[in-house]
Amino acid sequence: MKRAVIKGVGAYVPEKVLTNKDLEELMDTSDEWITTRTGIHERRIIGEEEDTSFLGYQASLQALKDAHLKAEDIDMLIVATETPDHMFPPVAVRLQHLLKCRQIGAFDIHSTCVGFLTALQTAEQYIKMGKVKHVLVVGADALSKIVDYSDRSTAILFADGAGAFIVSAEESDESRGIIDSTIHSDGQHYYDLYVESGGSKESPQIVMNGNKIFKLAVSAMSQNVKMITEQNNLLLNEVDWLIPHQANQRIIDAVGRNLEFPEKKVISTIKYFGNNSAATIPLAFTTALQDGRINKGDTIVMTAFGGGLIWGTVLLQY
Template sequence: MSRARVSGVGSYVPENILTNSELEKIVDTSDDWIVERTGISERRIASPDQATSDLAFFAAAEAIGDAGLQASDIDLIIVATETPDHPFPPVACQLQHRLGCRSIAAFDVHLACTGFIAALHVAEKFIKSGSCRHALVVGADTLSRITDYTDRSTCILFSDGAGAFVLSAGDEASPDGIIHSAIHSNGEYFDAAIVPGGGSRHPQPHSEETKYKILMNGNRIFRLAVTLMSQSIKETLEHSGLTLDQVDWVIPHQANQRIIDAVGRTLDVPHEKMISTIRYYGNNSAATVPLAMDHSVKTGKIKRGDMVAMAAFGGGLGWGSALLKY
């Protein structure tokens, strides 16, 4: 049985920047209030001619190059997104064609901000079973397209971006690679973070109650996110027979700096070991974890051989974690 190792990482964010000062002109808010409540100073916004598949393509191409591979080497593509270019086909199929991959398995997963962890979890199983040697896993979202810019509680948070990993089959005895991953859900809280309209329940959203925009109960989400991400990391470490002292870096979903800080306090992880990129990129859903990983690798913070714990939480409710030696 093979070990799934991270052979390449990549990311992409649009050039357009939406600052807190610009948001002050749109809604009743201020730079000080946003930074204090969220830790965000700016966020990236896709241009009118960009869609999720465009962001995914640039991140994927970079990850494939970082792995030293060609598109023809990829055996599987999984894209995690809540904002596909179209209701169907999947972004993964568009990505397969645009990259120039062979006729391979390609599909999307749909688990909000936990989507990348879920996609990683599935891809790892493909590699461990021997079904493929190189899997491309992408988290990509253009949340600006479903953000209500009259709602100051949500429009300050969300942004656009993409991040990607290439997982490659390695020796099972090798210490490198994904050690354990797990995902969970509890649909009891499905409406804590929801886009009411646009699906089969309300296919033509026109009213305020069923609009195709993000609605979120921030206080409810905050408590659940801190508790469940912390719990998931602890369970993954326990399953792996490791302790937090052996972890070099923790990458939580970049939802809110206060959530990141609270997870660190709950786990008793030093501030300097908690990876945060939210100040400049905001919350781009399924992209936050791989984007933060790639950014940390590029800046020399995360190095080969480091132990990295990842966790995410989002609408569903869904949550999960992964432990890997990079």
């Protein structure tokens, strides 16, 4: 049977670093206050002339290199983003041109911080149906473009970056690749985290009910991880790595405690990169792969939540 296997990964963050000390100059806050409440020490910020497509392009080049594939090998391109360069056309279409792919299907997914996992699930379905062999899945966001830097409740969290996976079809009866996935939503929380308008070249603002989102995020991700492991007859101690959405270190820690999951097996990169929405999970995955933590054959659970409220989980063997 055809399985959707992670063939290559890549990530990119902008060169500009915005530290907590820098934020002290912009608003009434302190390095200690930010670190205690979020675990973030610094974040990467896109340049004035750069956009979401640029971030996605850089991450895609890395993923193609890691997969030992060329752009013309890609059969479909899916981008998860909340900050497109323009309201339309899709970022994916511009990436298709920048990478010099063939005239393939290319589209964006608008699913907040769960966007990358939603895009992975979409790629998996196309592969299982036999429609495509190689799908480039990108999560890219330039959240600094829509942050109000006078609002410390949001400005301290959000950042920019991109991550990319090459998802490929392989004929196998083994468990390698995507094993299972879920996605859920509850629209009654629609106005607890939202942006009224805009794109990465405009200046709208993020509005967030932080305390409520914190509780919802911890509950949703914890329950979803338990559900997906149980329905696949998998014990949590058989999971090698848990990669949660990098929204807040306190959320990451709370999910680990709820699951009684060892802290050393929870991958966190938020200290250096902040919350870059759809990019956080592929960025964390790529970082852990490059530093030697993740190895071939590892069983990995990736879980995320985002405005909507939307949440989802992907279980895979790398």
